[in-house]
């Protein structure tokens with residue numbers, strides 16, 4: 001449970017009856033939890049109606065309804081751990097996101113998870129922009145005993161992923177996990193580069209599965225929406241991986257991402273270790289957010 005959900009739990013705990021003021025306070029609290037103001041208002045209105053309909057007039061009862069309403073907001077039709085990893089067909093997973101959110105660490109976590117599913121992962125060092133990025137992913141590859149396909153610093157990231165696909169087709173693996181750079185000289189060049197990588201993978205991957213995940217830092221709050229807009233606009237994402245979902249995260253932005261972009265969350269990452277990744281479960285997330293779990 002994060003500090004924010006603890007607050008929501010306490011809020012409902014001390015709420016003895018549902019006055020007008022309670023819904024207003026709840027709306028403010030949701031905004032503090034990274035909800036958008038209008039979404040928070042809409043949600044508390046729905047909660048008020050539902051409580052009235054079901055003749056609920058206490059904090060504990062309202063909390064349960066809130067958890068249900070929150071769960072309804074989340075997307076449930078994204079790929080899950082099973083559909084991602086099962087089978088042995090060639091699959092490309094491209095990890096995107098601004099700098100520092102946790103892309104490279106997540107690539108390593110996904111590779112480790114792939115091994116546990118008897119997949120044969122290949123890490124593609126698609127971040128050729130930052131000097132140390134290639135070494136960073138090579139270290140993960142060595143630790144996990146996973147093949148890394150890399151070029152020189154400053155090289156073409158699309159070419160790295162192209163080579164990883166060649167290696168996979170030659171039998172080196174069946175799941176390409178591609179890291180990318182989170183920063184370019186300008187936003188326009190970042191978008192251009194993302195589109196190029198996407199074009200190359202689309203062409204080269206042929207009819208094999210290809211998933212694009214945006215990695216977000218759970219502690220960045222509403223900024224996540226601006227990031228999603230840029231990346232989703234450039235390459236049409238398949239889902240979100242929420243990293244750094246530790247005790248300081250509030251997590252309300254996920255509901256807006258589902259609402260505004262229809263983007264499902266696929267995994268939650270809760271630490272720096274390889275095992276700190278778990279499939280996203282909309283019900284548990286909603287219940288935990290509401291302070292029910």
Ligand SMILES: Nc1nc2c(ncn2[C@@H]2O[C@H](COP(=O)(O)OP(=O)(O)OP(=O)(O)O)[C@@H](O)[C@H]2O)c(=O)[nH]1
Nearest residue numbers: 099100101102103104105182243244269270271272
């Ligand atoms: N607490 C916590 N830390 C994380 C998590 N994921 C990554 N980190 C840490 O966040 C920092 C940045 O992680 P990276 O994986 O290098 O992030 P990146 O997006 O690849 O960064 P750039 O390559 O610079 O764009 C590192 O110190 C990681 O150990 C997570 O889920 N929880």
Ligand SMILES: [Mg+2]
Nearest residue numbers: 103104127133
């Ligand atoms: Mg990186």
